[in-house]
Amino acid sequence: MSTTSKVVPSPEGFKASDDSNPNFRSVSSLSNGVMRTIEPVGPAFMAFARRKRLGRTFSEDERIQQQSKAKKVEEDDDGEISEPEDPLMLARDPKDWRGQDHYAVLGLSKYRWRATDEQIKRAHRKKVLKHHPDKKAAAGEDDADGFFKCIQKAHETLTDPARRRQFDSVDEAADVLPPSKKDIQKPGAFYKKWRPVFESEGRFSNKQPVPRLGDDNSTKEDVERFYDFFYNFDSWRSFEYLDEDVPDDNADRDHKRHIERKNNNARRKRKTEDTARLRKLVDDALGYDERIARFRKQEKANKNKKRDAQEAAAKAEAEAKAKAKEEEEKRKAEEDAKAKVDKEQGKKAKEAAKNAAKKNKRAVRSSVKDVNYFTAGEPSPSDIDNCLNDVDKVIAGIDVDELAALVSQLEVAGKDGGAVKKVFSDKTSEMVGAGKLKDSELKYFKLS
The missing domain is CATH 1.10.8.840 (Ribosome-associated complex head domain)
Incomplete structure (x- = not known):
């Protein structure tokens, strides 16, 4: 398994340091070549042994290894980012990229806006390995790059933070529909059914973290904070993804401005409709929330208790006032007698001052x-x-x-x-x- 090698001699006519080769300056001369035995170690040894054992050339072994690695990537990703591919989705027209579900194209439907950059990268790599045009062309398929273009567009959109945000803004597949009154009849069902709804809506909030719905043990302050947050919800949804395409710079300027105004008006209208939708959703949740009724009942009980305490305090105060009145009348009689004397003296002093x-x-x-x-x-x-x-x-x-x-x-x-x-x-x-x-x-x- 060992091989021998020696230092390659200098080509004929090679000159080290002279005027014809100014970029090379030798500092010493080479020693004579020595024959040495070189043996592969570690991964190189394993690759060498595999080629010898299987009788492969270097390039053939490298190609087979790469195929094996690609297959392993597909198998490793199957447990996390693997979804059955819809035949209709595979037949999509790549030109209609605005109408495609980018997460579904990459097999990330169950993650959607929660998908991490690493998951998107791995999903894209898996889809490329499976749907690459060269691979499909080799299999004899006519439209070898149709779905591949959809994959590339999905990857381009979801790896650009601004464009992904625009798509997430209108991704209805990520919305969680509110439950009906029948769905929340069982004890604890209110929190189980409504929590995913508000978690889905919370993804659009400019203010983070978003308060949680809580449970039956939540305090009155926490519940009020939660509903106040959603009643005053600050949403980043802009609906730009649904804009009509604006013509390029070569188009008529007035027409271009007309399309821009039309897009802006459509965004404002959708924003208003979305705000009204969220307000109604919060109203419905507030109406079904059993904690609100319990808090009101408790407030009423506290109010009655406070009223009873006030009545008892008023009675004690009345008795104290009666006693104080008695003492006050006695003191007042004494003060009146003293005041009468002082008045007489004051009258005399006033008269004297007047006379003066x-x-x-x-x-x-x-x-x-x-x-x-x-x-x-x-x-x-x-x-x-x-x-x-x-x-x-x-x-x-x-x-x-x-x-x-x-x-x-x-x-x-x-x-x-x-x-x-x-x-x-x-x-x-x-x-x-x-x-x-x-x-x-x-x-x-x-x-x-």
């Missing part, structure tokens, strides 16, 4: 009289009226504390006409600045 205010007003008016109304000779009636009117405006615009302070300033000014007038001028200026008095209302103490 009257006295201060008289003092303010007397202060301008004592300085002869700020005139050198006998004041005229108009001077007296103007002066007293301005004084009255000042008195009317200040409170009792300010009035008392003004009297104190006038007492300091005494009978000095200039000082008294300055006190009034300063006060009117302050009041005008504070918005308590308008300069236009003054005649004697005007600022300007």
Whole structure:
């Protein structure tokens, strides 16, 4: 089983390092050739032994091995991605690719949108090995590549994420029909029958993960969260797969725009119809859900219990109020007696303050009289009226504390006409600045 080999000598006329061969620079010279024995090891040895034992050439053995591997692939995949092929599907026109079921073509009907990329790859490989045009042509079939083109189109669609999403959007074969009222009569049948329906609908949700239907032990919060999610369902379905083909760029531009508008309108209409369909489906499930009735019954019981507790609390509160009222009346009698005394004292204090205010007003008016109304000779009636009117405006615009302070300033000014007038001028200026008095209302103490 051993073979011998030697180093092949250099061709005649070969020159290592010279100007005629600038890309080669030798670093040393080769030693003389030595005869050595070479034996195959591992897989190479097994292949060598098989060829010797079966009397095959190298190319013949490689071809048989490849056929064996292809057959093994088919046998290995039979348990997972093997479906009987419909004769009508095999006779499909590959030009009608939009109407074909891509999952069925690859034998993945039971997986559909759940099929992984690896499963699609393996299914495609199996179908290609079985329906390759060369294999069918060798078998004498006329249409050797018809179904093969369907296989290639299915693989092209399902391996492109965007195009697969478009196909899944309209894949009615993946839909699970809602059960009838008769189907959910048995205990627990509601969850068993409706769960696949919502799992099928959940595949279109932009929000993941999708809440589960739950079971009889689900809490009220979980059930409400589930139905709220589907009542406000955010679907990615766009129905682009059903669009009418848009003409290429060489077609009439107006016609192209017309087809695009038509497609957009059709998408919106299908989207609206799908939303209404899902809303009705959720309404039906909500109507059959026994948990909702149980939650309502429990809420009613809790409401009655709360009402009884409120009535008991109201009774206890009434008794406490009666007792408190008794104590309050007693305390009130004591407070009334005290208030009467305080009222009398307050009345006296108020009367005293009133009298003090009257006295201060008289003092303010007397202060301008004592300085002869700020005139050198006998004041005229108009001077007296103007002066007293301005004084009255000042008195009317200040409170009792300010009035008392003004009297104190006038007492300091005494009978000095200039000082008294300055006190009034300063006060009117302050009041005008504070918005308590308008300069236009003054005649004697005007600022300007």
